Amino acid sequence: MxxxxxxxxxxxxxxxxxxxxxxxxxxxxxxxxxxxxxxxxxxxxxxxxxxxxxxxxxxxxxxxxxxxxxxxxxxxxxxxxxxxxxxxxxxxxxxxxxxxxxxxxxxxxxxxxxxxxxxxxxxxxxxxxxxxxxxxxxxxxxxxxxxxxxxxxxxxxxxxxxxxxxxxxNLGPDPFDKNFTFEKFKRRVKNKKGKIKTVLLNQEVLAGIGNIYADEILWVCKIHPLTPTEKISSVKLKKMYNEMKEMLRFSIKIGGDSMSDFRNIYGEKGKFQKYHKVYQKKGEACTRCKAKIERIKVGGRSSHYCPKCQQAAC
DNA sequence: ACTAGCCCCTGGGAGC
DNA sequence: TGCTCCCAGGGGCTAG
Structure with a gap:
């Protein structure tokens, strides 16, 4: 999408x-x-x-x-x-x-x-x-x-x-906005109570992240999707801030994600779906620890994560 | 302030 | 084979 x-x-x-x-x-x-x-x-x-x-x-x-x-x-x-x-x-x-x-x-x-x-x-x-x-x-x-x-x-x-x-x-800042510093990201995430996955998807916190990138970012940062925002350390948040920007930049470079129906204006597919680690990978082995990827519902959306390397406690 | 649930749609998969 | 049932999914909205 x-x-x-x-x-x-x-x-x-x-x-x-x-x-x-x-x-x-x-x-x-x-x-x-x-x-x-x-x-x-x-x-x-x-x-x-x-x-x-x-x-x-x-x-x-x-x-x-x-x-x-x-x-x-x-x-x-x-x-x-x-x-x-x-x-x-x-x-x-x-x-x-x-x-x-x-x-x-x-x-x-x-x-x-x-x-x-x-x-x-x-x-x-x-x-x-x-x-x-x-x-x-x-x-x-x-x-x-x-x-x-x-x-x-x-x-x-x-x-x-x-x-x-x-x-x-009502949209929050864009991840690529020059003024969107780590401090700003941290403040906006910490100000929202709730599960990190829900907060990442909230377009009022920051604009542009959807279900695929939220799952992938959380996997890279080894954060469980249900983790309450207040339990995430600054170190982890900093990693999330950096990884998020890098992932989005990389995906733009390879034309986006065509897991589902997305095509560019010439009708061609993007390539990011080839780099998914968890999204729509339920039952497959985690590339990091070999545990089986699981899927749960978070805020009405499906969430994919590795139960072994994405522990709830941070 | 937050959450759960519904709504909008349709192709595809499961079950029979 | 073909039918019916059910589901995903962003975001707006309401009710709790």
């Missing part, structure tokens, strides 16, 4: 491909993916949750189109696990890919209305086929969202308003 390295991979690649292009049109067969902030219907739809009337979706779709069509793409950035596409006139599009969403960039065969892939086999990869949103771009290009589970969210609106949404405003 897309976590910091995967989202960074997408953002960096988009930056190379779509800057300066204009959005010419929007298509969607699942408009529930879309949200807007500059319209009262946004609130209405959020509140109704389950039953969204077709007429409301139609209105929302129209506002979304008004927000983005005819706009030029000025920049692409990442905040936590969110991709921000900056448009002319201070509007932005926020994309959160959630579990199975990923953005695909391609040329577009306008005559036959199909994407033209640069790479062979990409269109045969099943996970690239669940396309529910397309931005038609100038120059015969397209940007599509493939999302098997339809959990992804795409929100348009004025930059100021989007950045004040809880999706962005």
């Amino acid at each position: 897309p976590e910091l390295p995967e989202v960074q991979t997408i953002a960096s690649q988009l930056k190379k491909e779509i800057l300066g292009l204009t959005i010419l049109g929007v298509w969607s067969d699942w408009p529930k993916t879309l949200q807007v902030v500059s319209h009262k219907d946004h609130l209405k739809i959020k509140k109704t949750k389950k039953l969204v009337k077709a007429s409301e979706l139609k209105k929302l779709y129209k506002v979304f189109c008004d927000d983005v069509i005819g706009k030029k793409i000025k920049n692409v950035s990442r905040i936590g696990k969110n991709i921000i596409i900056h448009l002319s006139d201070e509007h932005v599009i926020l994309v959160h890919q959630k579990l199975s969403g990923h953005l695909l960039f391609s040329e577009w065969d306008i005559i036959n209305n199909v994407p033209i892939s640069k790479k062979k086999g990409v269109l045969n990869d099943k996970v690239n086929g669940y396309i529910h949103l397309i931005f038609y771009l100038s120059g015969g290009k397209m940007l599509a969202l493939s999302d098997l589970r339809k959990f992804a969210k795409v929100i348009s609106g004025p930059k100021k308003e989007i950045f004040s949404l809880s999706d962005i405003a």
